[in-house]
Amino acid sequence: xxxxxxxxxxxxxxxxxxxxxxxxxxxxxxxxxxxxxxxxxxxxxxxxxxxxxxxxxxxxxxxxxxxxxxxxxxxxxxxxxxxxxxxxxxxxxxxxxxxxxxxxxxxxxxxxxxxxxxxxxxxxxxxxxxxxxxxxxxxxxxxxxxxxxxxxxxxxxxxxxxxxxxxxxxxxxxxxxxxxxxxxxxxxxxxxxxxxxxxxxxxxxxxxxxxxxxxxxxxxxxxxxxxxxxxxxxxxxxxxxxxxxxxxxxxxxxxxxxxxxxxxxxxxxxxxxxxxxxxxxxxxxxxxxxxxxxxxxxxxx
Numbered sequence: 001x002x003x004x005x006x007x008x009x010x011x012x013x014x015x016x017x018x019x020x021x022x023x024x025x026x027x028x029x030x031x032x033x034x035x036x037x038x039x040x041x042x043x044x045x046x047x048x049x050x051x052x053x054x055x056x057x058x059x060x061x062x063x064x065x066x067x068x069x070x071x072x073x074x075x076x077x078x079x080x081x082x083x084x085x086x087x088x089x090x091x092x093x094x095x096x097x098x099x100x101x102x103x104x105x106x107x108x109x110x111x112x113x114x115x116x117x118x119x120x121x122x123x124x125x126x127x128x129x130x131x132x133x134x135x136x137x138x139x140x141x142x143x144x145x146x147x148x149x150x151x152x153x154x155x156x157x158x159x160x161x162x163x164x165x166x167x168x169x170x171x172x173x174x175x176x177x178x179x180x181x182x183x184x185x186x187x188x189x190x191x192x193x194x195x196x197x198x199x200x201x202x203x204x205x206x207x208x209x210x211x212x213x214x215x216x217x218x219x220x221x222x223x224x225x226x227x228x229x230x231x232x233x234x235x236x237x238x239x240x241x242x243x244x245x246x247x248x249x250x251x252x253x254x255x256x257x258x259x260x261x262x263x264x265x266x267x268x269x270x271x272x273x274x275x276x277x278x279x280x281x282x283x284x285x286x287x288x289x290x291x292x293x294x295x296x297x298x299x300x301x
Contacts (some may be wrong), residue, residue, distance in 0.1 A: 029098065041102055186203045239290050
């Protein structure tokens with residue numbers, strides 16, 4: 001848990017093991033945490049790799065502000081960059097190649113708990129859901145002005161919501177949807193009672209809208225395309241994903257890199273959180289970790 005924040009850094013031990021190896025010499029150089037959040041994973045990296053430097057990237061300005069406060073003791077060892085992780089090459093342009101890259105694709109508990117951000121079903125707030133509040137598109141546009149079929153396709157395509165048509169129809173009929181609490185009520189009423197036992201019936205709807213608003217799969221695709229040319233020989237790339245769409249992209253990318261002889265797979269199967277971690281932090285149960293290591297010697301910026 002990140003001290004004083006009530007937020008867990010998911011699979012922190014596993015992240016450290018795959019980013020640095022076990023018993024291997026720790027390479028000196030620059031690391032990057034592409035989704036720095038409140039700085040929990042970044043702190044582990046800085047503590048483990050004494051003398052190294054780190055680039056902390058985040059689309060959420062509030063998160064980056066918290067990260068600065070949490071990592072203030074490391075001073076000039078940390079550089080901060082406000083932007084998407086698809087901007088990694090820009091953030092690290094004068095310190096390539098990197099010796100390690102981490103991308104934790106999860107939504108922070110701090111973001112969920114802040115109703116003003118619009119991510120939560122349980123904390124009423126505006127239909128926002130933006131990580132970067134500089135962008136124009138908000139969830140309200142998709143919920144209150146998008147076409148019914150487009151909304152249904154979004155719910156099914158991005159969250160495998162099997163009741164996507166029913167939900168989209170109910171949302172359009174109930175417009176204008178006032179806020180996240182209203183949306184949650186409308187979705188819950190549209191889902192058959194028999195399907196409501198395991199998770200909140202609006203979970204997948206909120207997930208799909210958030211992914212669409214922030215173009216999360218597009219951002220991930222750009223990151224996966226950029227990383228191969230940014231790591232030094234021996235450098236490692238670790239990704240923590242939280243739903244099947246993300247993991248599918250990571251798995252395909254890593255297999256292609258391994259097949260081309262550019263990287264070797266460090267995780268032939270996905271690594272999941274321990275039973276103890278899931279017990280301590282149930283939100284970690286959907287986490288999946290994959291990692292690769294660069295083998296190719298050539299480097300071009």
